Amino acid sequence: MTALSAAVTPQSLSPPPISTRPSAMLTSISLSPATALMWVCIKSSILLRVTQIEVEFYPYQVVRAKIALELACPGVVSCADIIVVAARNLVLMIGGPYYTVNLGRKDSLTSTAYTVDGNLPKPTMPMNQIIQIFQSRGFSVQEMMALSGAHTIGFSYCKEFNSTLYNYSKTSESAPSYNPRFSQALRNACANYNQNPTLSVFNDVMSPNKFDNMYFQNLPKGLGEAPWYWDENGKY
Numbered sequence: 001m002t003a004l005s006a007a008v009t010p011q012s013l014s015p016p017p018i019s020t021r022p023s024a025m026l027t028s029i030s031l032s033p034a035t036a037l038m039w040v041c042i043k044s045s046i047l048l049r050v051t052q053i054e055v056e057f058y059p060y061q062v063v064r065a066k067i068a069l070e071l072a073c074p075g076v077v078s079c080a081d082i083i084v085v086a087a088r089n090l091v092l093m094i095g096g097p098y099y100t101v102n103l104g105r106k107d108s109l110t111s112t113a114y115t116v117d118g119n120l121p122k123p124t125m126p127m128n129q130i131i132q133i134f135q136s137r138g139f140s141v142q143e144m145m146a147l148s149g150a151h152t153i154g155f156s157y158c159k160e161f162n163s164t165l166y167n168y169s170k171t172s173e174s175a176p177s178y179n180p181r182f183s184q185a186l187r188n189a190c191a192n193y194n195q196n197p198t199l200s201v202f203n204d205v206m207s208p209n210k211f212d213n214m215y216f217q218n219l220p221k222g223l224g225e226a227p228w229y230w231d232e233n234g235k236y
Helices: 002-009 033-043 053-074 079-093 127-135 141-152 158-164 178-190 214-221
Strands: 155-157 200-202
Touching: 053 079, 141 214, 155 158, 155 178
Parallel strands: none
Antiparallel strands: 155 200
């Protein structure tokens, strides 16, 4: 059995049930603290998630920490600071570097879904739109690519990228950027995404719980989602 065939079974692709996941399972593979911090800031501190289960679960974990801190030192530590410190600690736990976190963030008084739409990249967005989102925040294309390395840890919901797996085109069931065995394993793992919106798969199937650059190594082998291979119409 090859390393690839052993690695891409539906079971190996899927993370544990949502109730058992760390509440800050977001980090970076570029080995840059700035990358890890940026990813957490744009993905986590807004406390908005795709499914109702996550809307209820993830903020609850932060609120528990917030309550404990309020009892110890009222009015000092924000939810935003809790999240970035938790992310830094996670990076360290999975083999990444320790980095200093500057504290003092203030929490927003509101958190609404409509303020997020169009401001965070989605897997279905064409490349030019993704670039515009990052450039509007002062990031170059090279820096954007480095930040994409955060996908070495964490998972993606099947419903968010199912268009690349099923009925992709008249000549291909899945996006041609996928390794054929990998795409078949993804289709098997995501088969019931319509009935179960929490179905998800690891972003880095080779070392999903390690802070490294394997995500970038996987892409040329067809073992990952690579939206920057697409044209302006979202096609490969």
